[in-house]
Amino acid sequence: MPGHDHINLVAELDPVAAVRDEEIGERIRRFPKLIPFGAPDFGHAVQDGPEWRIGATGACDPAGARFDLARRLRGEAENEEDGGVVRALRAAGDRLDPPEGDPLPKDEWEIGARRYRVIRVERFTLIMNGVMEPPRVTDADLLAGDPLLHGHLIDPLAPAGQWETQLRLNLAGFVPNPGSVADAVMTETRHAVHTHAGVVLLPPTFTVLEIKDGTAKPVTGGHDPDQARAHLARYFSDVLPELRGFQGEPPAPAEVAEWRRAAAEVEATAGHEFDVLGRCYRTVRVSRMIRLGRDGPEAPRASDQELYGLPEDEYQHED
DSSP states (O other), X not given: OTTTTOXXXXXXXXXXXXXXXXXXXXXXXXXXXXXXXXSOEEEEEEEETTEEEEEEXXXXXXXXXXXXXXXXXXXXXXXXXXXXXXXXXXXXXXXXXXXXXXXXXXXXXXXXXXXXXXXXXXXXXXXXXXXXXXXXXXXXXXXXXXXXXXXXXXXTTSOBOHHHHHHHHHHHTXXXXXXXXXXXXXXXXXXXXXXXXXXXXXXEEEEEEEEETTEEEEEEEESSHHXXXXXXXXXXXXXXXXXXXXXXXXXXXXXXXXXXXXXXXXXHOOSSEEXXXXXXEEEEEEEEEEEEETTEXXXXXXXXXXXXXXXXXXXXXXX
């Protein structure tokens, strides 16, 4: 993959990119520590010639990403004119998502002139003194495209400012704190630092946390801060009443009215922190990245497969 382990640091950026880079620097100074944010996401990418593009993201496990890839392959078969390629696309789709029997846990396919790969997207956030990074002013510049990143170009050689460069360098060798993950996970992470030394940043997502007694619990989220806010309001106005009803304890009218007032307060609050019902809710920025190696973006690791119950000896990936 051309430039997989390089960063194209430039002295001058276009005005929009320059402002974005300055904000990265401001955030690194305010929130100088990195921490993983939950489990990775999964998706698939497609190589056509030297170029890799994301097909989709947003799967919570490798199996889900394979089902998404199966749909992609079947869709491409509908528009393909080469009969041999059509048969290969359909056959691969049927093996990844068969009408009957177990799906094939294979993450790499070469069909016609293209290569398809299930990929791993790491999530992280910046933090200082227990406070995680909120949304940035310049995030609006990154969120105009498809939230699942359909067609997003993976371009490690895109011009980068000094602060994006610094962040990518920090991420290149980043591993979790010792003892925070299983030994096998730590070993795989350290291995990935060497085999996939390059890092590209992707547009972020956003999560709303409930802050209580020094702990933070995810409540909802969205592809942009406004959507996260709307989902938090709906959590109070719709989700909580429905949940109580599902549990067989329908809420009293007074409770429903209180939740609706909380939803209205959320919608009326400026900023990304909401104090309602005696609790604090805060929207945090969840940054995303892909590791790159000589052969392209990183595929799922063995520990990712085992996390969801797939024995390592059944996992198939072609390097």
